[in-house]
Amino acid sequence: xxxxxxxxxxxxxxxxxxxxxxxALVDQNTNISWMCWPRFDSSFIFGSLIDKDRGGEFSLxxxxxxxxxxxxxxxxxxxxxxxxxxxxxxxxxxxxxxxFTLFERYHKxxxxxxxxxxxxxxxxxxxxxHPRGKYGETVPGIMMGSNHIRYEGLEQPVRLTTNxxxxxILEEQPxxxxxxxxxxxxxxxxxxxxxxxxxxxxxxxxxxYWRKWIEHCHLPQVFQxxxxxxxxxxxxxxxxxxxxxxxxxxxxxxxxxGEGRNWDYRFCWLRDxxxxxxxxxxxxxxxxMEKYASFIENIDLESxxxxxPCYRIDGSAELTEEILNLDGYMGNKPVRIGNQAALxxxxxxxxxxxxALFKLYTDERVxxxxxxxxxxxxxxxxxxxxxxxxxxxxxxxxxxGKQAQHSYAMMFNWAGAAAARSVARKIGNTGxxxxxxxxxxxxxxxxxxxxxxxxxxxxxxxNTEHLDASILQLITxxxxxxxxxxxxxxxxxxxxxxxxxxxxxxxxxxxxxDFGLQRSAFLVCSFWYIEALAATGQExxxxxxxxxxxxxAANHVGLLAEDFDVETNSQWGNFPQTYSHVGVINCAFAxxxxxKKPSFLVE
Numbered sequence: 001x002x003x004x005x006x007x008x009x010x011x012x013x014x015x016x017x018x019x020x021x022x023x024a025l026v027d028q029n030t031n032i033s034w035m036c037w038p039r040f041d042s043s044f045i046f047g048s049l050i051d052k053d054r055g056g057e058f059s060l061x062x063x064x065x066x067x068x069x070x071x072x073x074x075x076x077x078x079x080x081x082x083x084x085x086x087x088x089x090x091x092x093x094x095x096x097x098x099x100f101t102l103f104e105r106y107h108k109x110x111x112x113x114x115x116x117x118x119x120x121x122x123x124x125x126x127x128x129x130h131p132r133g134k135y136g137e138t139v140p141g142i143m144m145g146s147n148h149i150r151y152e153g154l155e156q157p158v159r160l161t162t163n164x165x166x167x168x169i170l171e172e173q174p175x176x177x178x179x180x181x182x183x184x185x186x187x188x189x190x191x192x193x194x195x196x197x198x199x200x201x202x203x204x205x206x207x208x209y210w211r212k213w214i215e216h217c218h219l220p221q222v223f224q225x226x227x228x229x230x231x232x233x234x235x236x237x238x239x240x241x242x243x244x245x246x247x248x249x250x251x252x253x254x255x256x257x258g259e260g261r262n263w264d265y266r267f268c269w270l271r272d273x274x275x276x277x278x279x280x281x282x283x284x285x286x287x288x289m290e291k292y293a294s295f296i297e298n299i300d301l302e303s304x305x306x307x308x309p310c311y312r313i314d315g316s317a318e319l320t321e322e323i324l325n326l327d328g329y330m331g332n333k334p335v336r337i338g339n340q341a342a343l344x345x346x347x348x349x350x351x352x353x354x355x356a357l358f359k360l361y362t363d364e365r366v367x368x369x370x371x372x373x374x375x376x377x378x379x380x381x382x383x384x385x386x387x388x389x390x391x392x393x394x395x396x397x398x399x400x401g402k403q404a405q406h407s408y409a410m411m412f413n414w415a416g417a418a419a420a421r422s423v424a425r426k427i428g429n430t431g432x433x434x435x436x437x438x439x440x441x442x443x444x445x446x447x448x449x450x451x452x453x454x455x456x457x458x459x460x461x462x463n464t465e466h467l468d469a470s471i472l473q474l475i476t477x478x479x480x481x482x483x484x485x486x487x488x489x490x491x492x493x494x495x496x497x498x499x500x501x502x503x504x505x506x507x508x509x510x511x512x513x514d515f516g517l518q519r520s521a522f523l524v525c526s527f528w529y530i531e532a533l534a535a536t537g538q539e540x541x542x543x544x545x546x547x548x549x550x551x552x553a554a555n556h557v558g559l560l561a562e563d564f565d566v567e568t569n570s571q572w573g574n575f576p577q578t579y580s581h582v583g584v585i586n587c588a589f590a591x592x593x594x595x596k597k598p599s600f601l602v603e
Contacts, residue, residue, distance in 0.1 A: 006330060007257055010570035011555045014049075015071050015080040016249070018236030019097035019206075021108040023249040025049065025575075028069040028556075030082050030093045031059035037187045038110055038156065040239055040246050041266040041313055045131045045158070045187075050252055050335055051326040054136030058185065060093050060116055062086045063124040063174035071557055077210035078232050079203070080557075089121020091177055097236075100205035106240065110187035113199055117180050124174045129185070131158050135324050135337070144170065148190070156188040163195055218284035220592035222543065226550050227588045229558040230581035231283055234276050237578050242298070243291030244268035244313035245276050248562070248574035254332040255563045255573045256520045262332060264339050265562075265574040267319060268295070269310040271396065274352035276578050279585040281359055293357060297377055306384060307353075309346040309398070310339060317342065344394040347409040350385035351416020354378065358419040361426045379432060382420045385413055386439055390446065395461070396470050400514045404461035407450045408470045414443035415477045447479070457494035460509060467498045469506050469525035475532040476590070488536050495529065502566040504530070504545040504552075520563040520572055523553060527583025531590045539594035546587050553580075560584070 014025040014033060024035035024046075033049040035058075036042045047055035064086040071082045079096040094115040099108050116125065131140060133154040140151035140158065144166050151158040160169075161184045168175045182199050184191045191198060213235070214228055238245045248265035255261035277289050298315050299307070308317055319342035326335040357378060392403040417439035424433035450459045460468035472495060474480060475488045499506045505521035506529055526549045533542035553564040555571060560580035562573025 007570060008568045010565075010568065010572070012253075012559070012561060012571055012575045013071075013556065014559075014575070015073070015082075015095075015557045016233060016236070016559060016576055017078055017080050017095050017097050018249075019078075019099035019108040020106070020236055020238055020240035022097060022110060023236060024095075024097065024112065025249070026071075026080055026082065026095050028071050028082060029059065030061055030069075030084065031057055032095075032112070034250060035112070036249070036266070037158075039313060040249060043133060043135045045133070045154070047132065047136065047326075049250070050329050051136055054132065054326060056130040056132035056136070058112075058129045058131070060114065060125055060127050060183075062088075062091075063126055064088060073229070073232075073557060074207060075211075076214040076228060076232075077207055078236060079207060079210070083119070084123070086121075086123055089123035089177070090119040091123045091125065092117045092119055094203070096203065096206055098202040098206050100202070100209040108240065109189070111191065112183075112185040113202060114183040114185075115180060115199060115203075116177060116183075118177045123177045125177055126172055126174050127164060127169045127181075127183075128172055129160050129169060129183075131185075136326060142170065147195075157190075159186050159190040160184070161186070161191045161195055216284065218282070220588045221595070222592050223546060223550075223584070223588040226546075226558065226584050227283075230560075230584045231280070233559060233576050233581050234279060234578055234585075235285075235288070237276070238288050238291065239268075239313040240291065242313055242315060243288075243293070243295035244311070244315070245273045245288070245292065245578070246313065247272045247579065248577050250574045251337060252332075252335040253329050253561070253572070253574045256518075256565060257330070257332050257572070259516070259519075260334065262328070262334055262336055263341075263574070264321075264336050265577075266313075267310045267339060267342075268313055269341075270296075270307065270349040271309065271346070271352050272578055274356045275582040277356045279582040282585060282589050286359065286363065286365060289356065289359060293360060293377065296353060296357075306345070306347075306388065307349050308342045309344055309349060310342050340400065341394075341398045344398055344400075345391070345403065346395070346398070347385075347388045347391060347393045348396060348406075348412040350381050350388070351409075351412030351414070351419075353381050354385070354416035354419045354423075355412070357381075358423060361423045375427070378420055378423050382417070382432070382436060382439065385416055385420075386435065389413055389439060389442055396468075397508055397513070404464070405446065406461045407447060407458055407468065408460075410443050410447045410450070411471070411474055411477065411479065414440055414447065414479065417443060444479075447474075455494050455498075456490035458491065466509055466511050467494060468509050469495060469499050469522070469528060470508070471495075472525075472528040472532045475535050476528070476586075485536070488532070492529070492532055492536065499525070500529075504549045505564060505566050519567075520565045523549070523560055523562060523564055523577070524579040524583045526553075527580070527587050530587045531583070534587065534590035534594045537594070539591050542587065542594070543591050546584070546591065550584060 013028045032046045067086040082093045140153040143150040148161045251264035252262035321338040321340040323334040395406040396408040421436035460466040506525040559576040561571040561575040562577040
């Protein structure tokens with residue numbers, strides 16, 4: 001376990017790269033600390049993030065023990081640069097996952113591209129490459145070719161193609177950097193083509209792809225840098241081959257040290273996906289929504305009693321939770337793979353699927369075929385919603401030890417039914433419209449039963465006085481649009497009083513759960529709160545808090561984790577977290593909408 005000093009001002013000193021086929025974390029010392037191949041939910045090939053001994057390594061560190069490092073992204077891209085300064089000299093490492101259009105399709109190979117460039121002096125570096133398989137159990141054999149190293153014994157051959165000395169790499173011998181060094185690590189099919197030329201070509205195309213993708217984003221007038229970084233991070237969390245969107249690329253980074261709240265987030269939560277698609281939709285991107293609709297359609301809806309809360313990225317249902325014999329991040333065990341949440345009952349998902357599909361029918365920019373293709377999906381999802389509208393579930397926070405009739409499910413049943421009603425009107429299906437209207441009415445009646453006159457707020461569930469930060473979304477999904485404004489203001493005031501632990505930072509709830517009381521703030525709750533402020537005429541306060549929360553809780557390259565411990569000023573939880581970055585985007589748009597000023601007057 002780490003010392004107390006390691007737990008203060010803790011940040012994940014990592015940058016993220018990816019191409020919608022894989023994701024990788026690169027630490028400020030140039031090591032690939034986390035990378036799963038061939039899929040997001042596969043074993044790590046590099047996993048020193050959660051076990052330094054068994055996790056392998058791919059680093060390009062200086063020989064000198066004394067050095068400083070800086071890390072940043074190339075503007076408006078997912079290309080990362082790490083600058084290392086030593087007494088001997090300065091060098092720069094460029095890391096990226098190739099993504100660009102080729103033959104009218106996206107080219108996104110399972111290849112990691114790295115370049116080491118001397119900036120000044122005569123820096124000496126040590127190159128190490130130790131891939132691992134089966135979560136550290138497999139140490140591959142090594143075969144040296146003329147200009148490559150092949151690692152055998154994994155699911156597919158892994159090959160490192162380079163113009164560096166293979167002897168120096170295999171013997172981990174320091175060498176002087178006197179020319180540009182290139183590395184391409186590949187899974188399965190190796191690099192076919194000249195190394196340097198291919199690298200520079202793929203780099204230029206990838207840089208151009210990301211900048212054009214951002215150019216096609218609709219941006220708010222405020223917090224544009226934060227929105228751009230969040231958008232780029234969200235985009236690469238979609239596994240493009242199937243359309244699944246994962247919650248995070250990591251597993252078992254602790255929500256708070258020493259409490260065992262360590263979970264595997266490398267799967268597709270139907271709820272989280274709705275939030276991500278909503279944010280991407282605000283940015284003007286619809287391709288991800290169409291791919292997600294395809295993912296949902298490929299889940300066998302007809303044979304299921306109910307939908308699971310989460311699925312593997314291929315749509316399969318098996319997410320058996322296991323504990324691995326690994327050290328854990330900074331000694332925090334357990335390390336889990338799989339997730340027991342798949343076995344839970346979470347009825348909010350149906351409404352969120354309907355809300356995610358809504359734009360496929362109602363936005364004229366979306367391919368018309370998408371709506372026709374998903375016609376049956378809307379009807380089937382509404383049927384599920386109707387069936388379970390009064391059934392208790394485990395809730396948005398996935399309580400393992402209890403079920404209740406949660407307000408969160410009621411809220412999204414209401415909103416999802418409203419979305420289904422709009423779709424029904426669009427396609428002229430009167431029967432579907434009447435069913436959706438009835439579901440809206442029933443959901444609203446249930447929600448009203450959770451209102452506490454004592455707290456002047458809607459509570460977490462029926463028959464409880466506990467408040468829950470997730471209920472702030474009643475304001476932003478429009479539930480109060482025909483109700484007295486005091487209801488929304490009272491709800492915000494009640495949440496502030498009970499759940500805020502520091503300006504802008506909230507816990508999810510105050511009661512004990514399966515692991516006791518919470519200590520850390522859950523970042524998406526901050527953003528729900530800020531968005532609610534903007535929606536109720538408090539946009540100036542919302543803007544100040546958004547600046548405070550993002551400035552306080554982000555790491556050096558603007559990436560957010562799941563949790564933030566205000567007492568120790570520390571990031572915790574899986575990283576990066578899509579929930580958190582969705583929140584940034586939604587808040588920025590809400591503040592922008594509330595400002596209602598010409599862009600040249602926005603401060």
